[in-house]
Amino acid sequence: MAAKRSTMHDDEGMRLSRSRPRPDSISPTAHYTGYVWARNGLGDGALATARGKWYYRALQPAMALSRMAGGPVLEDFLLARHRVIDHLLSAAIDAGQVDGVLELASGMSPRGHGFARRHGSAIDYVETDLPDMAARKRRALDRIGSLGPHHRVESLDVLRGHGGNDLLALAGQLTSAKGLAVISEGLLNYLPTDAVRTLWSRVLAVLGRFDTGLYLSDLHVAEDNRGPVDALGAMLLGRFVGTGLHFHFTIPEEAEKALSATGFDPVRLHLPSAFAERVPDANRPAADRVRVISAGAPRR
Template sequence: MVGHDETMRTRRTHHGSESISPTAHYTGYVWVHNGLAPGYLATTRGKAYYHAMRPGTALGRMLGGPVLEDVLLARHRLIDRLLSTAIESGRVRGVLELAAGLSPRGLEFAHHYGTEITYVETDLPGMAARKYTALRRAGALGPNHRVESLDVLGGHDQEDVTTVLRHFARGRGLAVVSEGLLNYLSAEEVGGLWSRIHAALRPFGEGLYLSDLHVSTDRRGPAEAFGARLLGMFVRSGVHFHFTDSARARAALRATGFDRVTVHHPSDFPGVLTGGPASADRVRVLAAETR
């Protein structure tokens, strides 16, 4: 069961889901700007959003406060780090990324690990088509790297998590990754999604679910409250903080059936931080395992 849902706006439809996609343009540009993604994954929209945010970013840096760009970089690098460790230890041979947006993770991992892994990245139809076209034009897709359309809420005529699993060999470890998704879903939707992910992972030898986690007690300052409100106006589905602290998120995942749940803090991992701990402390990464 997923707990308390502190929602700023509650309207939610599948159409609302598409309104979340613009946030992927911004994060996509953050990855390109920081050298994590190739330039062809940047969009004009992403660049415009990035430059519009720049004064706030500069002010946040000057005041030593949390900076969204640094929070994004910390969570992205920490998810990469945990996923690499799972692959290199031999526990994971397949990766299903949900709501991948314009993230370079699939590209990077498929390139780095080659046929050692199968990487399937997914998003809503419009975003998945954009990503597929960009990667295909760059000649970057291969037999071990696919882009598929997948609505995590199960829209009409959509593939669901179960059908996407046909790409992965049973008995070999599978990781499901989501980054920057949970806060746009209601508590009920997160609960349903976690149950489906848990059920999807069970047939695989070892299962790992990785996701960033933002909790409401971290929205400490007026700048964060304002930032979240702004995002809530922009994203029609609203921005949700389901848990007051990470212990509650951990307990909810355990109640879903995951055998082991670890909450990782970016500041415990040298090399994932840009800027100060003020930003790193604002995000955690959940690692939930099935055996």
């Protein structure tokens, strides 16, 4: 992906997509990531699906070739982003800054189960996704007995709801929390720039209701993904999900500026390798294809 060092007001030029995808066309990726988490010992495997295993196996030859060519390897940056987000969330909970978590587009991720099991009634964890995926997740979590008053799964389309009312309504269920973390993992690069900006404004409005607010997410910027193999991988994945892959920002500083302009403070875009000493998998060869956003939200 040839990345220019200039602000992009419109990501059309960086978008590789079919037009008008259905919102749930991204959902198959949650099966793939769910299988990656399970095969690497994250969660107890109960959330992995046969479909995820099939996707994983189908992509293995391409991933092996990409690794040989020094290109992107999904498993590397998926694990890196997931573990760094876990690490930052754990740190905020342990520091007493966060006692409520609202995870957007949680797919078949084991994070909610893991944190709910570890922290029990000390935190409230609400996972959300599109209706079909949320129902699948609820069934899977129900089977392993994870759900209860402190761990729930709700339907939420992050692109719907006027003025963020759906998100605000869900956050309203977390009234006992003093500090809230909102997480969006594996979502932003499937959304066009205007949707990301709208989502960030909604997240900020939600977080501003709490004493402390923390936003954690992964984000791919063009500069970190500009080799020819990266471009091919992005095109194929974008076509598979039908939404395209969007590189909204050329360099990380642009994303930091956009988050600051939205009202987040402080704002950091971390490279996973910065955590190599403390976080497993953060130093995998292709880990730094992704950045991890950690952004605070002032109380309003």
